[in-house]
Amino acid sequence: MSDDASPSRAADRTQAILRTTVELAQEVGYAKLSIEGVAARTGVGKHTIYRRWPSKGALFLDAVLTPSEPGLDYPDTGDIVADLRRQICAAVDLLGRPPLGPLYRALVGEAQHNPAVAAALNERFIRPQADKTVARLRRAQQQGQLSADLDLDVAMDILSGPLYFRFLITQEPLSHEYVERVLDALLAGMRPTP
């Protein structure tokens, strides 16, 4: 008697809870987010949340990642430098600024206290992105656009790391101009040119 348009009560509720979680987190911040509050605002019993997620961290992870998961697909225009620039700027625009930025920052913060969140963050978001990046880098390397000596796993870290450092540690804003400067430095290398 139920048609495709109303797939299941359970999924409806799950979505509603995730939406409220994002809303509330944006209003009061992750630290003051509470399962009690999410339940009340969604009009849902606390148990309905605990049945789905074991902790505030797990709920928050789902709430932040679910909408952006199919988000950052990798371009391949043939020009690795342009593609990296495009991809990194997209990531910075999505995760490095409001509205998602503060939530993503809080999510990474939570991962430092909660190993389950750290693991899930890696598996659901970081590793897939890294794999795509490494694959793209490998193609570029094979085409001679990157140094044959370049250690591709490390390349992933040196491309992401500086931005995460600025995002999490010094907490200065992330501009496209900054991305450019990082890319320039990485491409050229630190050693004096002969």
Added chain:
Amino acid sequence: MSDDASPSRAADRTQAILRTTVELAQEVGYAKLSIEGVAARTGVGKHTIYRRWPSKGALFLDAVLTPSEPGLDYPDTGDIVADLRRQICAAVDLLGRPPLGPLYRALVGEAQHNPAVAAALNERFIRPQADKTVARLRRAQQQGQLSADLDLDVAMDILSGPLYFRFLITQEPLSHEYVERVLDALLAGMRPTP
């Protein structure tokens, strides 16, 4: 009544509280650390803690940074690559592994939720280290050991970032060998050598 050997009751108490905080954090983790617990274990009234620190985060920051503050002085042997390697390895050994590693990780995590902690972490630890690093890099650049084009502020980020990325995000262990690979990649640059 107080002599040099017991400089001040207040300082004694402060030290005792900081010691307990580290102890307790190592035992139960930052998430389950509580001011109530620190007070009880130290044998101190809660007020005595609140009089000194405004929040658990601030207390924890002091507890983690106080002992390691006079820690990572920069060497200058004349060889910038050797000095960087030495310095980064020292930092990794101190902050990247037990016993201090988990505490430092939690501290950075807390900084994501608490702007005051983020600011204090930067001012008391990150910025001073960065300044020393940049100064050392500048000398090397002037001596021709680094590319004249190198953007020194960015250099600081690309040296630290990859290690923080691995420490905070993928949470894989930090070995000296990994430091070496990062340095190699950064020095050589990603572009193919002509």
Added chain:
Amino acid sequence: MSDDASPSRAADRTQAILRTTVELAQEVGYAKLSIEGVAARTGVGKHTIYRRWPSKGALFLDAVLTPSEPGLDYPDTGDIVADLRRQICAAVDLLGRPPLGPLYRALVGEAQHNPAVAAALNERFIRPQADKTVARLRRAQQQGQLSADLDLDVAMDILSGPLYFRFLITQEPLSHEYVERVLDALLAGMRPTP
């Protein structure tokens, strides 16, 4: 499809639920008894219980009274004192000690909070017993074995009351010897014999 040997699925289930209720109440006490628990232990849906009884109290009343209802028939040997002694001792033995005693005590306790239970307890158990008692007392009075002045309704209360008082209020054990002492006092009266 159902024959005499399996009178009805419904009745079977009802009996099973009542049995579990008694079992569980004996194990954990009435206060910790729950419909949820009874359903789980019986292997029955909660609805199947709610369809039959409106509340825990009503279920418990049925569970306690059903087996003992056809219990306390009144003897008439011609000797009213002997009959009262026999009857009261039987009641005390059945309801005043384990295994049924604690359940009956809890049932009366529940009746203090739940008027429906109080009413049902009276109608299904107390009043029928009282009617039989009064009838027996009336015969005895007509035969001259009891004072012609005796107020028979009150007689019922003064025979039962002291035992209930001891059972519910002072919660001291009920022995046959105690029954004897009560009967002696009631028969003789408190006034000095002239």
Added chain:
Amino acid sequence: MSDDASPSRAADRTQAILRTTVELAQEVGYAKLSIEGVAARTGVGKHTIYRRWPSKGALFLDAVLTPSEPGLDYPDTGDIVADLRRQICAAVDLLGRPPLGPLYRALVGEAQHNPAVAAALNERFIRPQADKTVARLRRAQQQGQLSADLDLDVAMDILSGPLYFRFLITQEPLSHEYVERVLDALLAGMRPTP
């Protein structure tokens, strides 16, 4: 700095909580009384209640008994029958009708589920009253106003029991006329007068 008129914060709060408990119990009944509700209405943290009483039953016992404890003093006019009548009627008027009646009924009900409440009820209320009653009966017996054979401990039970039976079991109202009828029956005895 504090004078006799403001004895202590603690006692103030205790009294406020007990008052609210009685109020709330009268409004919603014992079954729906909750520690949460009492705390909210009193404007007090739940812990402040749990610090003082281990359970709803214990709190309720205090709330009901505290005001009426110094309540039912025994008269001695020299006429035991008149004194019993006076005393029993006073008890019936206080505990057998609103406002206290329903609370006392609920208290006795709770005692059936909670041994601690049963014990406290006995020690703080029932036994002291019983002791006074027995003492008064003993004087009357020595003066020849009661049968020399009367078993005084049992006398206590047969005086109280019928009223408790009516109060708790049949739950009919308790009138002075009923008290009279019980006393008449008990004084005269059930045996036919020769």
Added chain:
DNA sequence: ATGTAAGCGAGACGGTACGTCGTGTCTTAGA
């Protein structure tokens, strides 16, 4: 040397949230 204040331990207090349990209603799938 003696007030007098400041710091202190202890812990009560009003709150908020926790994670769990049971209620009574409702839905779903299977017999």
Added chain:
DNA sequence: TCTAAGACACGACGTACCGTCTCGCTTACAT
């Protein structure tokens, strides 16, 4: 059609900390 299973909104449980507050007691300073 009735059932078992269990999701659901709700409300209360009893616990844990929060940050504030009052208590006496002990230091240590200023008179």
